[in-house]
Amino acid sequence: MTNRTIGIILVFLIIIMGVFAFMNRKMVKDVQGAEANREIIIKDDGIETKLKFEDISQIGGKEFTATLDTSDTDPEEQNYTGVLLIKIIEKAGITIEDKRQVIIRGIDGYTVAFGIQEVIDEDNLYLAYKLNGKFLKAKGEGGSGPYQIIARKDEFSQRWCKFVVEIELK
Numbered sequence: 001m002t003n004r005t006i007g008i009i010l011v012f013l014i015i016i017m018g019v020f021a022f023m024n025r026k027m028v029k030d031v032q033g034a035e036a037n038r039e040i041i042i043k044d045d046g047i048e049t050k051l052k053f054e055d056i057s058q059i060g061g062k063e064f065t066a067t068l069d070t071s072d073t074d075p076e077e078q079n080y081t082g083v084l085l086i087k088i089i090e091k092a093g094i095t096i097e098d099k100r101q102v103i104i105r106g107i108d109g110y111t112v113a114f115g116i117q118e119v120i121d122e123d124n125l126y127l128a129y130k131l132n133g134k135f136l137k138a139k140g141e142g143g144s145g146p147y148q149i150i151a152r153k154d155e156f157s158q159r160w161c162k163f164v165v166e167i168e169l170k
């Protein structure tokens with residue numbers, strides 16, 4: 001083989017690698033989009049409202065820090081993006097004046113209840129969808145999303161409901 005033939009083969013291989021890298025990046029982006037597209041059901045007096053990711057992000061995501069403390073990691077400050085839980089409830093057209101509590105459910109059945117005083121706090125309960133700039137992965141992908149409740153004022157993270165699929169008002 002001449003040097004010229006080897007050169008042509010190399011250039012060809014580099015182009016193929018580039019095309020695959022591009023396709024892979026696009027696929028990763030699509031998967032993230034699908035995960036982020038998940039819906040949340042809001043239940044109030046037997047009436048169900050579904051919110052899509054677009055509805056939630058339209059409210060305007062806010063970045064905030066919170067100290068994550070899981071069973072297998074030490075407490076560490078993290079950067080989350082999400083919206084206040086109260087704004088999600090308002091977006092669903094619900095007024096909370098006559099409510100007593102908000103119940104959050106994860107896809108695994110895990111349930112957390114918050115009192116209205118906690119819910120109207122302007123800097124405590126968030127529905128987060130990004131952690132350190134990346135969309136929260138779903139349970140099946142080893143993540144805690146696509147949505148997770150972050151209770152900033154909870155010292156322990158028991159009430160940080162992961163994989164949130166339902167919000168019920170009582």
Ligand SMILES: Nc1nc2c(c(=O)[nH]1)N[C@H]1C(S)=C(S)[C@@H](COP(=O)(O)O)O[C@H]1N2
Binds near residue numbers: 070106107110158161
């Ligand atoms: N959906 C869901 N959220 C959950 C849990 C759970 O089992 N399911 N466990 C809680 C508990 S007890 C803790 S300490 C934190 C962190 O749990 P991890 O260490 O399993 O991530 O998530 C909380 N949120």
Ligand SMILES: [Mo]
Binds near residue numbers: 071157158
């Ligand atoms: Mo826990």
